[in-house]
Amino acid sequence: xxxxxxxxxxxxxxxxxxxxxxxxxxxxxxxxxxxxxxxxxxxxxxxxxxxxxxxxxxxxxxxxxxxxxxxxxxxxxxxxxxxxxxxxxxxxxxxxxxxxxxxxxxxxxxxxxxxxxxxxxxxxxxxxxxxxxxxxxxxxxxxxxxxxxxxxxxxx
Numbered sequence: 001x002x003x004x005x006x007x008x009x010x011x012x013x014x015x016x017x018x019x020x021x022x023x024x025x026x027x028x029x030x031x032x033x034x035x036x037x038x039x040x041x042x043x044x045x046x047x048x049x050x051x052x053x054x055x056x057x058x059x060x061x062x063x064x065x066x067x068x069x070x071x072x073x074x075x076x077x078x079x080x081x082x083x084x085x086x087x088x089x090x091x092x093x094x095x096x097x098x099x100x101x102x103x104x105x106x107x108x109x110x111x112x113x114x115x116x117x118x119x120x121x122x123x124x125x126x127x128x129x130x131x132x133x134x135x136x137x138x139x140x141x142x143x144x145x146x147x148x149x150x151x152x153x154x155x156x
Contacts, residue, residue: 031063031076034091038084059084 032046039055041048045063048056062083066076080088 028063028067031067031073032060034077034089035059035063035080036088036090038088044090059088 029046033044035045037043037045037048037050037053037056037059039048039050039053041050041053043049045056045059050056059080062080063076066079071079077089
């Protein structure tokens with residue numbers, strides 16, 4: 001039993017240490033899926049399906065060159081942003097003004113919910129203030145109809 005437990009612990013330790021290891025091809029795949037093709041197709045760089053797309057081949061060559069030069073992920077993203085513009089990134093980088101792209105949708109959603117709740121509260125208070133109370137007399141429906149008929153007669 002102890003032998004099986006030791007084997008299981010060894011397998012778990014090896015599995016967790018190997019999960020952290022990344023090969024250059026997996027890094028290339030990860031970075032290639034974090035970048036966009038600039039040909040206008042709105043596709044991820046490694047998934048651009050245009051036959052003979054010169055933009056994706058040039059960008060992939062740049063990605064290989066940057067990886068071969070030993071650049072870090074942040075340096076590669078900075079290189080691509082400077083060369084191709086900020087739209088080359090599949091998602092905004094965290095930090096600086098780009099935080100607005102992350103925080104903005106949630107902030108606007110919460111602001112909208114708060115405004116709707118305030119509006120409903122205002123309408124309810126207004127209705128309670130101006131609305132009819134249970135003790136208010138109900139107008140006679142037949143008398144009201146007769147008054148409407150009399151006021152809408154034409155030419156008599």
